[in-house]
Amino acid sequence: MTGWHAPETLIARYADGSLPDADAWSLEKHLEFCASCAGRVSGAVRATAAGAVLADVRDAVLAAATPAPAEAPPPRTPRLLWAAAPAVRGAWLPAVLLVALGAVLLAHVAGFSGARPLLLAVAPVVPVAGVALSYGRHADPLHELAASTPSAGLRLVLTRTAVVLAVSLPLLTLAGLVLPSPGGPGAAAWLLPGLTLTLAALALGGWLGLRTATAVTGGGWLCAVLAPALATPDGAVARHLSDQLSAYVGGAATQGGWAAAAALCAVLLAARRTAYDRLERF
Incomplete structure (x- = not known):
């Protein structure tokens, strides 16, 4: 919004509470970067009429938050750490380690040929589940507070998604590299499908809610990949699973299809970005 300043009519409607929510959020976002409009x-x-009440509340909060003269001021938590923390706490990170280490143990200790x-x-x-578990009231004790800020919505979801991917992608790919390969897709063949x-899930979350969308996408993938292999009558689950994965993620043409699907999902997510302004807000 460089060069643009809020007109007086817009500010007046914001102050008396008559400005629509979408316009109010847009104005609040502008105020993050414009000190002039923020002062106005x-x-x-x-x-x-609410000004006097707000002033009293402000004075009370400042009085409660001001440390005694002998006390050192409390350390401030970096904004990025505050935003990303729910993505790496709780049961999700141990679950990622369990999946990676479990596959390695199955291959090298139990001798299971279908570990990879x-x-x-x-x-x-795994990253799909991590995204679902890192955003919402169930994941963040300060969710209501975070959801009421202009920096909430899609930006917060993407921050936590980036943390989930940064943790899960290296761990799972490294686990795949140390597993014996009986043929089939390489250890990194899952990266584009996982990103897609x-x-x-993020794109569908604007319509279904994030947890429902992750259940649909993650559950659909598991059913499509595991169900045919588990249903094989001869019991050669590992071989059929490898063949199934070769069809779904193997080859340059298939990977190109996943890349195109990822780009399409990114476009849909960008088009529906405003849906996250109200996602799980209330």
Whole structure:
């Protein structure tokens, strides 16, 4: 919004509470970068009937938050750490380690030849599950507070998604590299499908809610990959699973299809970005 300043009519409507939510969020976002408009909005709000009440609340909060003279000021938590923390706490990170180490133990201790195909089948849904578990009231004790800020919505979801991917992608790919390969897709063949499923879950989240969307995408992938292999009558689950994965993620043409699908999901997510302004807000 460089060069643009809020008109007086817009500020007046914001101050008296008559401005529509979408316009109010847009104005609040502008205020993050425009000190001039922020000062004008602050003055307009103070001039309303609620101004005196807000001033009393502000004084009470400052009085409670001001440390005693002998106390050192409490350390401030970096904004990025505050935004990303729910993505790496709780049961999700141990679950990622369990999947990676479990596959390695199955291959090198139990001698299971289908450890790599099984890992490649499960790996794409791990970041999808991580995204679902890192956003919402169930994941963040400060969710209501975070959801009421202009920096909430899609930006917060993408921050936590980036953290989930940064943790899960290296761990699961490294686990795949140390597993014996009986043929079939390589250890990194799951990366594009995993990214696509994650973006698809985010795009669908604008319509279905994030947890439902991740259940649809992750569950659909597991059913498509595991069900045919488990239903084989001859019991050669590992071989059939490897063949199934070769069809779904193997080859340049298939990977190109996943890349195109990822790009399409990213476009849909960008088009529906405003849906996250109200996602799980109330």
